[in-house]
Amino acid sequence: MTGASGFIAGHCIIRLLNEGYKVRGSLRSMNQAEDVRTALSAYADVKDxxxxxxxxxxxxxxxxxxxxxxxxxxVASPFPNTAPDNEDDLIVPAREGALRALRAAAKAKVKRVVMTSSIAAIGYGRDHPKDYIYSEDDWSNLEGDLTAYAKSKTVAEQAAWEFMQTDAAGKMELSVINPGAVLGPLTSADYSTSGDMVKKLLDGSVPACPAIGFSCIDVRDVADAHFEAMIRKVAAGRRYCLVGDYAWMIDVACELRSAGYAAPVRKLPNFMVHILGIFDPTVRLIKAGLGKKSIFSNQRLIEELDITPRSIKEMSVSMAESMVKFGVISPKML
Structure with a gap:
């Protein structure tokens, strides 16, 4: 398991340990080991x-x-809160990290690699009609208007599939998981970049909701998908869009408000987002998506991996509750 300290990887490790697997996780520094072990011990026996x-x-x-x-x-891949000065700061480590993992796995005669990609590698940079439904057959257009993150996920996944066509791959199999915005409960104070949306809605840092939407998925469903893609015969050589319901930011805010949190439920005009983007690099990342809605099919996820995604309410409220639990936020309540 690469990137063992991450939000998604933590839940993947929990699922594996609870299924009786021995897990070897990679960390950027062994100084992280005890913190990760302690965090996960609340959800699984970490002796293995x-x-x-x-x-x-x-x-x-x-x-x-x-x-x-x-x-x-x-699972490991860089995912920044702000755009890098040089897009290669994301693209190169994502691509080379994927190839290092695959080369090492092939030499070790690993049966199957499950790689975490993103819907950013599927539905970006294209000018399809509004009712177009993206599926695993689609690829983001590297010549289109892509963020550095979307490019990094696309390039890394394409490199992985290209490697699988070489003799070096041997008999090893590959499955790829392509999640949308990942919400859901934390296992520690560390949270995903996607989770920053929930944090901002709860800590008062956004006065209203910009017209930004996401195809969301619960982190527990992501972990389940990694596990099922690992063990199911049908998943070899397949990609999986991991999305549940589409949610505008204001939809998430309304779910949080219905749970008692004082989340803002006013709409932020687009011109204000552009003004705020002058001062806030995080806001600059979302400007290109204002008012845009892309739809992704989760049919393969449901039919082949037998996973029905959790609701926006469950993933949003569980993330909020865990952020309070681990001291990430001290939200105002209604």
Missing amino acids: LSFVELDLSSDEGWETAAKGCTFVQH
């Missing part, structure tokens, strides 16, 4: 959890880390 130190940008340690593994879940 061990750690290794790996870097997406370095060859050191990858082959040793993969030895003896039956499966690899490659």
